Amino acid sequence: MGQEVALFLVRRAGQALLALVAACSGPAAARVDPADYDAFFLWAGVKPPALLARAKVLYLLAGEVRRQGDFVSLRGIPRAAKAEVWLVVRTQRIDWDEGVMQVVLRELAKWQAGGSRIVGLQIDFDSSAKGLGDYAAFLKALKAKLPAGQKLSITGLMDWSANADPAALGLLRGVVDEVVVQSYQGRETIPGYEAYLAKLARVPVPHKVALVEGGEWREVPALKSDPLFRGYVVFLVNPK
Template sequence: MGRKAQILLVISLLMACIQALAANTVSAGEHQAFWLWSGVKTSDQMRNAQTVYLHQGEVIPTSRGTIYQPMGLPVDKLAFKQIWLTVRFTTLDVPEEIPARLIRLMQRWQAAGNDVVGLQVDFDAATRRLEDYGGFLQRLRAQLPAEFSLGVTGLLDWAKTGSVKTLNALPVDEIVIQSYQGRKTVSNYAAYLPALTKLRIPFKLGLVQNGEWFAADEKQLQASSWYRGTVIFLLNPQPSTG
């Protein structure tokens, strides 16, 4: 093989590798559901957005007791077909006035002309404490008007190392399992996917923008009639180091 042919072969192999990597990378613009966290800017990557989970604040313990700290976009009419309001909880010791405040917030977004599906609770419950979490969600569900759904984010090991029976008993309308930590996909996330097919509540898989995602994984989850697709956690571009 001549030198020119060798160079062409190397280039061809490199291009094939680049294409394979690109095919296995989460391209946000190819998806329709997104988390829009406070501080993250909207972009043309959301051009196909149908459902958006808006981070609207955090429930945190303080020396003055548990408080709700508002964050994210102000109430306005948005172009998305549906929105969920996502609130990060760092404690389950929550006074009743906080859910009441969140209900009023959903009603304000609704009055602004948006189709508000409901409230999504973002709480990293330990797998062994899922029953306790279920009790909290039951009390929260009882406070929500029937017009609003209740959803939660979930951890990969909830289904694999926890009790699927307990998980299926959670009083929620949807669970979005996160396959990432920070800005990166969990390295062995695929090992958890078979357990997710045992869920008997509507579920989605949360992916991080530019993370890993393979067509075979999607096909595996699509075998479940409870699978409802993906939700992309959008990121701001990393600052240039050059």
């Protein structure tokens, strides 16, 4: 009988420890379901799902500025009846010559003339935290060339919230209208995202968090009290 009691107590202690760990770690992580959101990234080659018909905001990859310096178009003029649309340019370099700048601006003008509600231009560039000064200078020059009423958005890395110099982050204020911070790489959520996003209030411009479809996600409490947090954008992927 004594041995049975001892085993019972060990099992109870183990159960209590597991419960304590679960309580400390917060709610269990779920998988990102696009049906729960209304803003989306749609990259070239990804089949548009039916839920885009009710989307409020769409970020559509229009083309890329590649290492050689040329702009490659990847999408025709969209026909989005209801959603606000951002024209996204993925770029591998930020030393654009005037020719590339004018090609991108002409593409934006075509999209505006196409009848959709074009909000503005988004630049998708993986600037390091240390490179934010040069990036901000590029963005300032670009913003000055945008048509009146068109906004400028950028994607951002979670690393900025933890490691960027506050003065460098401050250079984005008054230049970009929003930063959409990527919490994923490929199809997977980046491990440790909670610690980075808990510091996102350090980014002094309105910001959103981009989640990848099917990726792990646990709500970050600090976002609820962040006055500049503007919600989530889901990066859509094709089924495996």
